[in-house]
Amino acid sequence: MKLPDTTVLGYALLGLIQLKPSSGYDLRKIFAETAMGNYSSSPGAIYPALERLESQGLIRGVVEDGVGLRRRRLYKLTSKGGSALKRWLSRPIAQADVMRGAQELMLRFSFMDRALGPDATIAFLAGFRSALEAYLAGLESYLSENAPQMPLSGRLALESGIRGYRGLYDWTDYAIRTYRQSQTSPRSRHAKTDRGGLR
Amino acid sequence: MKLPDTTVLGYALLGLIQLKPSSGYDLRKIFAETAMGNYSSSPGAIYPALERLESQGLIRGVVEDGVGLRRRRLYKLTSKGGSALKRWLSRPIAQADVMRGAQELMLRFSFMDRALGPDATIAFLAGFRSALEAYLAGLESYLSENAPQMPLSGRLALESGIRGYRGLYDWTDYAIRTYRQSQTSPRSRHAKTDRGGLR
DNA sequence: TCCACCATGTAACTGGTTACATGATTAC
């Protein structure tokens, strides 16, 4: 027991590499320049993480040696890496995931349709939705019970959280509807010039 | 240069101790049982953090020795700790703070009216609001430019982020209005039975 | 020639996680 668990950053890397084989530099740019910027992007995080993934056999890096090219190590997902990614994407939704702001769940979602297909993605969204519903119920009952005794800023901070989760809840509805539509009329689900990820 | 910077957890502890002198166990309970659960709560995080704060002179712990009482170390804010807290609360809002989900900003807000008063809090909310506006503009222009080429899940994930920030933006409006109201009719801004924090 | 960018590393440090340990007090 206690085999070195893959970090969230590791899974983010796995997911991006699955979308498109990439070098460490490519991945750093994605974290630095896109909406995925909440993850590191520093070389001291990315390169060791890639080494770890490679030593676990989840990715494999090949040095590109074209003429007049800078050396760069292009990483591809191995089949073991693919199944590790799918296992992570298929994990049941814990309420702890919701409590921590649901960022990891959103990350999973953004890789999910490519790896598991639209049906699994819709199922995931439905589970996400009911987890949010349960969590919201708790927050709202807490608020209604304690609002009178709470300091104003505490009450407002809690209300901000509630609004945020309610917004996410509405979003899951919207996302499910959108997915259903795209299934019945699947014209151009992915564009050819797709560069991957949630930029 | 490079004096050991106080972590976000450290500031969370400072803020809670300012609201009410507390022991490590009290603070752990707050993190474990309230909406502040995104912070550690594990003894291996709290107690070392308290030691660090004490060694920096920001708090001071006194062992309560009442008869028939379990020994517990009650921490109080020192004046140095009070000014450190105020400095943190008064920091200008960086867009990096907004990008990382604004959790630290919400933490600052929840301690702010006690430490800096309602005027500073309203000013903070106004700054928060305009930072959100700027960030939202960037996200939305990115979306409108790239939506056609993005994979469905990536687009939806981005839209979820935009909805979240828009919700926060609306919340800042609401919070500012609420604060203004409470200033003109300041009846019972804090209840006597107040137990502090954003529970 | 020199700067900007591509591209990959590494070394020191440090805060948080997990897990274990200890003992006192209260309630049953």
Next chain:
DNA sequence: GTAATCATGTAACCAGTTACATGGTGGA
């Protein structure tokens, strides 16, 4: 007496941060 809770610690481990280092390539 024993279980639950109060209350505080500590030790091993590890990922991420900061900062520095290295060298190739393309354009001005």
